[in-house]
Amino acid sequence: MSDPAYLSLEKLRLSYGSTVAVESLDLTIGKGELVALLGPSGCGKTTTMRAIAGLLAPAGGTIRLDGADITRVAANRRQIGLVFQSYALFPHLTVFDNVAFGLRLKGLKGDGLRAKVEAGLASVGLSAYAARKPPELSGGQQQRVALARSMVMEPKVLLLDEPLSNLDARLRLDMRTELQRVQAETGVTMIFVTHDQAEALALADRIVVMREGRIEQIGTPEEIYNSPASRFVADFVGFENIYAIRDGALHGPKGVVPASGDLPPGAVGLAFRPRHVALGSGPLAGIVRGVSFAGGTREYVLEAPFGTVKAEADASLKAYGLGDTVAFDLPVARAARLERD
Incomplete structure (x- = not known):
């Protein structure tokens, strides 16, 4: 990575009237990085993206790109591409003309225009669809047209708003691969x-987890997945059994959790994924209140004295039924340590 601060947000404050959406955000993104802004609705991620694109004027702070202050630069002069969640294609124009639209606004014509558009369509595997119109394409193909339209403008940064949310599960997997390929081949900061x-987790080099207008944690996918720093991040990335440490003991919603192992000093809590729960043996017991088959695994909901426990076991192992009492353990060594509540 040639420049760790290719794009930087410094003390960024964003608001809608008197409502503050982002309080004071500091973030640096390197050239060629693929970064995800992750969080629930209302956390400020889309608002931050709109400010980077120039669609929302900051109430305070600075946005720098490639060494230049672009905080007050008009959106059409920022060299930033934006792919909308809705794709925003012109339904009456062909695929070729949709991709050519921005280039024509810049005054490009003739063979130069054709060469750029054809290269853009080739890069997303749509050369054979140039004469079609968006309603004649699948959702995944429309997404690729929107991507090509932005990429032919040679942006310094490409922003994508929920790029895969309108696609079905199979197409999402295909488009993940497509986005990674385009980003790797072009080197664009995304x-x-x-x-x-x-x-x-599947796409990003780094993930920025946001909550209520601030950054909760920044890290690689492995860091976020394996070592969430707070209860919020742990819950968001699938740790369904989260317990607080108070007075030297682990506490659940209904009482003390007798987990196996020494509690880590300085931690404020422990988080266990369902697969971290050891089923079938151990000092604890719970009544099965829910069970579901998930292909290679079975997922259980257990009623324990200290609260509900979510557990997961390989489907090849013994299956438990509703009402069964099951022995289990919560080994501290398997848990993620939480540094903030």
């Missing part, structure tokens, strides 16, 4: 907004 943790 930022995408999503509420889907699986999408962020």
